[in-house]
Amino acid sequence: MTRAVGVGLLGLGTVGSAVARAMGERGEGLSASAGRDLRLVRAAVRDASKTRDLPVEVTANAFDVLDDPDVDVVVEVIGGHRPAIDLHLAAFERGKHVVTANKEVVAKEWRALHEAARGAKRELRFEAAVAAAVPVVAAARALGAARVRTIRGLLNGTTTYICSRMEAGASFDDALREAQAAGYAEADPSADVDGWDPAYKLSILISLAEGRWHDPAAVSRTSLRGVTTAAMNDAAGRGMRIRYIATAEFGQKGTTARVAPEEVEAASLEGQATGPTNVVRFDTDLAGVLTFMGPGAGGDATASAILGDVIQIARGMR
Ligand SMILES: NC(=O)c1ccc[n+]([C@@H]2O[C@H](COP(=O)([O-])OP(=O)(O)OC[C@H]3O[C@@H](n4cnc5c(N)ncnc54)[C@H](OP(=O)(O)O)[C@@H]3O)[C@@H](O)[C@H]2O)c1
8 A cells, every 4th residue: 555645843833733744634635645655754843842732742842743754745834034044954965855935045045956956856835935825936937938928916915914004193103013913923023014024925926937046135125114194094095005026127138127116907807805815817929918816925825825835745756
């Protein structure tokens, strides 16, 4: 009988615990999709003494997961640059496949990660790293034959929420505090409001469209912090709204990418979005304009993309 495909989790926070719960609750369906059994082997966390009530054995040592011979696929949902990059490389060295939702490590370490995966003849998959449940990584790959002219949209739910609260009269500081209280923004909100998070995501989509690494540091970023309620009201008077828009333009002379507060039509998909909804438009020559919209954050939405990647890997395993 074919051996089960073993999954090891690095991280059991918002996303990792949603993956563990989904694997516990819908094991049969996942295994049917994958064409073979999927088994959650164990999970690594920072603090193993926390009460979690999840159907998985927990360790405080990530190498317990990486060194476990029953683990075939390592799912990294710790986030950040380090130690994530070291754990990804260690996973490939041990012949594991890697699935991640970590946009920062994929955007910054694109070359090292792809090289390590190639060298190990294993897969690196990261659908969840851009727009969570919305399959824009798959879309960017599928557009390989077309020339992409622009990629544009909303890639960060926290800033969309802040913009929508400011439209309702809140100051930037109050809207940010509300976003933190609602669990949208990090305690250190810089990744969201200063544009790093959407810049990482945009650079991943550009790298896929161009087939080579686009350094996220080359994405120009204008902070949302400078936007005032007066500017919001002025835009509203003209049927417009301000949203934190990520744009990549692919020209003959090169690619330019930016993240900045911009005016959009109030009635547009971007203008109508008020929270974690992401919108991504690809304008291409062969395929016309493709628009994707859906939940770009949240544990379950992100777990959906991660498990989709795990299923793809399991289908390809002999
Ligand atoms: N949240 C979302 O909606 C969302 C959406 C798309 C993508 N993502 C991405 O998914 C990743 C995870 O996000 P999250 O919201 O789930 O983060 P989170 O809630 O902060 O969880 C992080 C987890 O990593 C564990 N951890 C931290 N350092 C570790 C270490 N050195 N070794 C082992 N485990 C360690 C933590 O352990 P403890 O539990 O012991 O603290 C925690 O379980 C990030 O890259 C994020 O950008 C998140």
